[in-house]
Amino acid sequence: MEKYALVTGCSSGLGFEMVGWLLEEGYVVLGVSRSGLDINNSNYLDIICDITNEDEIQELVEIVSQNTYGLNLVVNNAGIFEMNSLKETSSELFLKHFKTNTLGPFHILKALEDFMIENESHIVTISSIAAKKGFPNVSAYCASKFALTGLIESIREEWKKLGIRFTTLVPGAINTPLWDGVEDYSRENMMTMDDFIHVFRMVVTSPSSVQFPEINFQHKSGVLE
Ligand SMILES: NC(=O)c1ccc[n+]([C@@H]2O[C@H](COP(=O)([O-])OP(=O)(O)OC[C@H]3O[C@@H](n4cnc5c(N)ncnc54)[C@H](OP(=O)(O)O)[C@@H]3O)[C@@H](O)[C@H]2O)c1
Known part of the structure; x- marks a missing residue:
């Protein structure tokens, strides 16, 4: 079965x-972004x-409904990150984060609840x-990610009765395009994307009876300061 x-x-x-690795593993993958892949x-x-x-999320629901019988795995990964001092952080930038x-x-999980497979997703x-x-100069990013923790923990409790597993990955810095344009940090002390995929692979291939509620991991030199 797919x-x-x-x-x-x-x-x-x-x-x-993650899309590349999941395809190698034989998953049918639905990739979501604004610019496309x-x-x-x-x-x-x-x-x-x-x-x-929300209108575009409704279109996504139609596509998921027409192309799957349910979702074994949902990865909430899309995110933005901009560094600015508090003074330079506008309300617009804060809200954008x-x-x-x-x-x-929130939109994604609310819209996809009907595609959850009991005791599987x-x-x-x-x-x-x-x-x-x-961390300094990322007030909007930090606030949005702290809030994400509350959102996910609440939905995890709500969907416990469905037997849905939740994992939150809590990485330190990883050398990706997210850091393009940020000059103050050397990429030498960041994890590589391979490091990240190693942890992702462990989580996705773990027995379905096992849940990792949260995994903290970082480069061996510690957290970027
Ligand atoms: N890199 C790190 O050091 C690091 C560390 C810890 C956590 N993270 C987290 O890891 C996740 C991925 O980061 P990354 O490093 O891979 O960043 P990235 O290379 O900048 O990729 C971000 C992705 O999010 C998508 N995205 C942004 N806004 C979107 C929107 N409104 N709707 C749909 N897609 C949207 C972007 O696609 P489009 O622009 O095409 O929409 C892009 O595919 C983020 O949640 C980030 O906070 C990253």
Whole structure:
């Protein structure tokens, strides 16, 4: 039987890597992003959708409904990250982080509840060390990721009766395009995308009776300061 995975933020960085690995594992993958991902693989379905936009989420639901019988795996990965001092952080930028990093996963999980397979579906959320600890010049990002923790923990309790597994990945810095344009941090002390995929693979291939509620991991040199 086919296994279906939906990954948000598929067009770049970690999302792109997760899609590639899931296809290798034999999943049928539905990739979600605003700019799209051009992969020539019959098991890949590209969905253009801004997860902040409820109308576009409804179109995504139609596509999921027409192409799957349910979702074995949902990966909440899409996110934005911008560094600014508090003074330079406008309300618009603050809200943009919440709309993408918190409201987006809310839209996705609310819309996909009907596609959950009892005692089977697994929700993996890519959070951040910035959901655990404040860092300077990322107030909007930190606040949106702290809020994401509350959202996911609440839905996990609500869907416990359905036997749905939840994993939140809490990585430190990873060398992806998210850091393009940020000059103050050397990429030498960041994890690689391979490091990330190692942990993702462990989570996705774990026995269905096992749940990792939260996994913290980082480069061996510690958290970027
Ligand atoms: N890299 C790190 O150091 C690090 C560390 C901890 C946690 N994380 C988290 O890991 C996740 C992925 O980050 P990354 O490093 O892979 O970043 P990235 O390379 O910038 O990729 C971000 C992805 O999110 C998508 N996206 C952004 N806004 C969207 C929207 N409104 N609707 C749909 N898709 C949207 C982007 O696609 P489009 O622009 O095409 O829409 C892109 O595919 C994020 O949640 C980030 O917070 C990253």
